Amino acid sequence: MNLELSDEQTAVRELAAAFTDREVAPYAAEWDRAESVDRAVVGKLAKLGFLGLTIPEEYGGSGGDHLSYCLVLEELGRGDSAVRGIVSVSLGLVAKSVNAYGTEEQKRHWLPRLTSGEALGCFALTEPGTGSDAANLTTRAVRDGDHWLISGAKMFITNGTWAEVALVFARTGEPGHRGVTAFLVPTDLPGFGRTLIHGKLGLRGQATAELSFDAVRVPDSARLGAEGKGFSVAMAALAKGRMSVAAGCVGIARACLDAAVGYAKEREQFGRPIAGHQLVQELISDIAVDVDAARLLTWRVADHIERGLPFATESSVAKLFASEAAVRAANNALQVFGGYGFIDEYPVGKLLRDARVMTLYEGTSQIHKLLIGRALTGVSAF
Ligand SMILES: Cc1cc2nc3c(=O)[nH]c(=O)nc-3n(C[C@H](O)[C@H](O)[C@H](O)COP(=O)(O)OP(=O)(O)OC[C@H]3O[C@@H](n4cnc5c(N)ncnc54)[C@H](O)[C@@H]3O)c2cc1C
Structure with a gap:
């Protein structure tokens, strides 16, 4: 690389x-x-x-x-x-x-x-009853001549109330991943509902929404990919998507590093800047190591994609490590700020709140451990 x-x-x-x-x-x-x-x-x-x-x-x-x-x-x-x-x-x-x-x-x-x-665009995979187990989704698309009628509900959809088009995954056939088809659905169609979710811990500025579909009618030309191949579309998107979450996490950890270094050099306790206390330096150097390691793992995914090499497991490794690293980095930065880290006036509280969701969406940390474990052993623990 x-x-x-x-x-x-x-x-x-x-x-x-x-x-x-x-x-x-x-x-x-x-x-x-x-x-x-x-x-x-x-x-x-x-x-x-x-x-x-x-x-x-x-x-x-x-x-x-x-x-x-x-x-x-x-x-x-x-x-x-x-x-x-x-x-x-x-x-x-x-x-x-x-x-x-x-x-x-x-x-x-x-x-x-x-x-x-x-x-x-928004990406509508998760449902109220199916998150990690996305292949069991229940939103249905039923054929109606050369059209489809989509009915069901989606949960936690980023850009949900802003998007003009939703990439919707719906069941068109047998149970499990083979019965899922993808559709590009304009969000202004009759029967398409969306409700903004308030009260999130972090990412508060983002339009995260619940979507509802009441017999939303789309032509067959709105189908993305072949019938029954929608789950492959979703998984391919997420394999690359996880790299972008990882890159965002590197950014969070960098913001934590900048904030912690700046504050540690200014804040004085025991007659000197807190940067001069060894245990504060430990907090800062732990963040720096996380930034570098997360970035290298993220860049490895980009490198594999560019060279046409397999990258799904590398993407899981990068997303798992970088998201956990962002949470660690934000927690460490908050510790450097002491009580001031706990109030809104300083940026680290928001960084911690925003970092927290990174270990949840686009596959939780547990799901990525199972994906990596399956790739290494050939045995599925799902
Ligand atoms: C702010 C935000 C934005 C989001 N944006 C989108 C979006 O744009 N599009 C979209 O489709 N989804 C989106 N999501 C949904 C997100 O991808 C899901 O929340 C995530 O996949 C987890 O699903 P769940 O919340 O239903 O948790 P669950 O799947 O119910 O998991 C609950 C807990 O059980 C654990 N668990 C589940 N199964 C296993 C297992 N087999 N082994 C071990 N542990 C297990 C999980 O790791 C987790 O700790 C978003 C979520 C949030 C919070």
């Missing part, structure tokens, strides 16, 4: 860093309090090409490689995980799936809209 960034990758990283410092980080606390990111940020992300990374230019994308994508998501994650999540889902899970599985017509219709920010 080449650890030296190309000139192009360095430029993308600098662009994302400057954007984060100017347009994201200064507003993150305000958006958190208001429980909503300012939607104007979507157009700004699109303008810089951040909603079209890795998507071919002929469909409105900005091209680029997966390491560039990780660099951008790390920077955005450093500024506000709620903003990073908008990109991870709309581009990482939805646009990339359309690019990988869509018909020419679907690509021409949706990709220019998604990459320009005219439309946002």
Whole structure:
């Protein structure tokens, strides 16, 4: 794996860093309090090409490689995980799936809209009764001539109330993963309901929603991929998606490191900056090691994707480690801040709240341990 960034990758990283410092980080606390990111940020992300990374230019994308994508998501994650999540889902899970599985017509219709920010996408897999066990989903799509009628409910859907298109996974056949089909469903269709979820511990600025489908009618041309192959579409999206969560976690851990180092040099106790106390240095160096290790594991996934090597297990390893590392880093940073870490005036409380969900979504830490264990032993413990 080449650890030296190309000139192009360095430029993308600098662009994302400057954007984060100017347009994201200064507003993150305000958006958190208001429980909503300012939607104007979507157009700004699109303008810089951040909603079209890795998507071919002929469909409105900005091209680029997966390491560039990780660099951008790390920077955005450093500024506000709620903003990073908008990109991870709309581009990482939805646009990339359309690019990988869509018909020419679907690509021409949706990709220019998604990459320009005219439309946002959401990824609707989880249901009230099925989270980790997603293959048992119960939302149904029933054939109605050359159309489908979709009925059911989805839970915890990122971008749910913002999205113009939902990538919906529904049961069209037998129980289990072989009976699942994917559909691209415009969210303004009759019967499509959405309710914003309030009271989240973290990611408060993000539009997380419950979706409901009451016989939502879509043409067969809205099907993404073959009938019964929807679960493969979902798993392929998540294998890459986990890399983007991991990159966002590196960003969180970096924000923790910056905050902890800055505060430790200013705050004095026992007649000297707390940075001069060995146990405070231990907290800081533990965060630094987590940043480096999480980043290297994340970059390894991007490297495997670019070289056409298998990457699903590497992606699980990176997501498992980086998400746990982000929580550890935020906890350590809060400890450095002492009582001041516990109040809103300082950034580390929010970093800890935002970090906490990373070990839950796109596969919990337990599920990733089972995936890694299955890959190593050939035995499924599910
Ligand atoms: C803020 C937020 C945003 C989200 N965004 C999206 C989104 O955009 N799209 C989407 O589809 N979903 C989304 N999710 C859903 C998320 O992916 C699920 O919450 C996650 O998969 C876990 O499912 P669950 O919450 O139903 O927990 P459960 O599956 O009920 O798990 C509960 C606990 O049991 C453990 N567990 C379950 N099965 C096993 C097992 N076999 N062995 C060991 N332990 C096990 C889990 O690890 C966990 O600790 C989001 C969730 C949140 C909180």
